[in-house]
Amino acid sequence: MAVLSKWADLARSHSSAATSYVTNLSGPARSTLKLVAGSAGVGLLAAIVAIAATGPWQAGQRTAERAWAAAREGANAAENSITPAPSAPAVLTGIDPAGSTSATGPDTPLPTAQGLDAALGPLFNDPALGGIRTGAVLDAATGRRLFGHQADQPTAPASTTKIATAVAALETLGPGYTIPTTVVPGQAPGSIVLVGGGDPTLTAAAPTPGADPSAQPASLVTLADATAKALRARGTTKVTLSYDTSRYSGPVIHPIGINENIAPVTPLMTDEGRVDPNSTEDAPRVADPAASAAQSFAGLLQARGITVERTPAPGQAPSASGAPIAQVRSMPLSALVERMLTNSDNDIAEHLARQTAIGAHLPADFSGGAQAVRQALARLGMPLGGTVFLDGSGLDRDDRLTADLLTRLLATAASPAHPELRSVLSGLPIAGFTGTLSDRFNASENAGATAAGLVHAKTGTLTGVNTLAGTVVDTDGRLLVFAFMTSGTADADAAVDALDRLATAVTACGCR
Numbered sequence: 001m002a003v004l005s006k007w008a009d010l011a012r013s014h015s016s017a018a019t020s021y022v023t024n025l026s027g028p029a030r031s032t033l034k035l036v037a038g039s040a041g042v043g044l045l046a047a048i049v050a051i052a053a054t055g056p057w058q059a060g061q062r063t064a065e066r067a068w069a070a071a072r073e074g075a076n077a078a079e080n081s082i083t084p085a086p087s088a089p090a091v092l093t094g095i096d097p098a099g100s101t102s103a104t105g106p107d108t109p110l111p112t113a114q115g116l117d118a119a120l121g122p123l124f125n126d127p128a129l130g131g132i133r134t135g136a137v138l139d140a141a142t143g144r145r146l147f148g149h150q151a152d153q154p155t156a157p158a159s160t161t162k163i164a165t166a167v168a169a170l171e172t173l174g175p176g177y178t179i180p181t182t183v184v185p186g187q188a189p190g191s192i193v194l195v196g197g198g199d200p201t202l203t204a205a206a207p208t209p210g211a212d213p214s215a216q217p218a219s220l221v222t223l224a225d226a227t228a229k230a231l232r233a234r235g236t237t238k239v240t241l242s243y244d245t246s247r248y249s250g251p252v253i254h255p256i257g258i259n260e261n262i263a264p265v266t267p268l269m270t271d272e273g274r275v276d277p278n279s280t281e282d283a284p285r286v287a288d289p290a291a292s293a294a295q296s297f298a299g300l301l302q303a304r305g306i307t308v309e310r311t312p313a314p315g316q317a318p319s320a321s322g323a324p325i326a327q328v329r330s331m332p333l334s335a336l337v338e339r340m341l342t343n344s345d346n347d348i349a350e351h352l353a354r355q356t357a358i359g360a361h362l363p364a365d366f367s368g369g370a371q372a373v374r375q376a377l378a379r380l381g382m383p384l385g386g387t388v389f390l391d392g393s394g395l396d397r398d399d400r401l402t403a404d405l406l407t408r409l410l411a412t413a414a415s416p417a418h419p420e421l422r423s424v425l426s427g428l429p430i431a432g433f434t435g436t437l438s439d440r441f442n443a444s445e446n447a448g449a450t451a452a453g454l455v456h457a458k459t460g461t462l463t464g465v466n467t468l469a470g471t472v473v474d475t476d477g478r479l480l481v482f483a484f485m486t487s488g489t490a491d492a493d494a495a496v497d498a499l500d501r502l503a504t505a506v507t508a509c510g511c512r
Helices: 002-012 015-023 027-033 040-054 058-071 088-094 113-120 158-173 220-233 289-303 333-343 346-359 366-379 403-414 419-426 492-507
Strands: 132-139 145-149 180-185 191-195 238-244 307-314 326-329 456-462 465-473 479-487
Touching: 113 132, 113 145, 113 492, 132 403, 145 403, 158 333, 158 346, 158 366, 158 403, 158 419, 158 456, 158 465, 180 220, 191 289, 220 289, 220 326, 238 289, 289 307, 333 346, 333 419, 346 366, 403 419, 403 465, 403 479, 456 492, 465 492, 479 492
Parallel strands: 191 238, 238 307
Antiparallel strands: 132 145, 132 479, 180 191, 180 326, 456 465, 465 479
């Protein structure tokens, strides 16, 4: 998080210092920063902070995002203007876990309830928002609710549920928590057991040379290298292999049934069980991800001179197996949370709910995960009246959250008192640039042009359900958190546009 402090210090300096810093950046990053102009610069600078702080992802996703943003500069750049808005330092201070000051200075004007009512009230009359429409806006610095429209009414949250899952996992396990995948000796001589720990990002691909281990998934290739080396050191070149999935319990299929949006939830799988590991969107999944991962591991051992007799079979590691033969660990939980939120990754969400259940000594199944999330939020003093948690991803249509809860979660994540939750903010998609908001608030669309870079928010979409919850920076530089939720929508595109207009309205007004 030292990067955040560095950028906050930069934003506090005068514009010539910022110009000097940008001049020394690489081409894509420098081009991206050219987009920083006027009040929109605050949000984009915060967006760049989030990208820089979390580092590159697998296959260079973060790098690609910067390059993509740079390619768009012609649409909404002020070519020679890179001076941050005067309010930028205060906003950046608010998301710096090392900072002890509030999100905005004491002299920054606070929007009024009357002002926000005037700006948002008419927009809630849009019929595109369906039969149920709720919303709330809070000030991040004070936690004070500034606007509410049926804010306490529970409704289907869709993927904004992942905000709750993220907060609960971080609160229970801590941001540095990692998930192991282990090879241990089996009960019989010459046998080994591949033990799944529940790492949802374990990959069968080789790691990227020189990449930060905390910013890329654990690799089955790395585990095979270490296992083969350890076995040869013991004089073993022939083994039988079994695989242990006992870390989780209960059904592996989500209540929605077999679906390309999510793999069977098993503690051992590679590349999220995708039939094509290189696919990035919803894609077909293998029927038994654990067996598939074990077969891949057997092949990797064979290629390293270790003969694997027979097809890998389900098994269980001995209770007293001693020191592991080899082990790899996932990215830290903070990085898993960011990836889950940015990409709205259902697989990561369900695994994090189970990891939270394990941390809370509850059954690692759908119900245990839901119970663990609720317990963690209760410890934080969250308003849980009327809420229903049935999964960690929000795919279950019977989940129920409130706009009040979502905004309270985000405000808590923004609080200097909870630095362990900071990746909830840094993982939010950035309007017009990253993740599930990369094609929303587009500069070519007049209604959303002023909000590109300023809105950082988690999306939620099911048939007839559309939600949006995150943070915005208003024209006075005030960091606000919001949640807008709709159910009963008939036209998804129209509902999304209506939600985007609500978020844009918050950025566009001081609302006093």
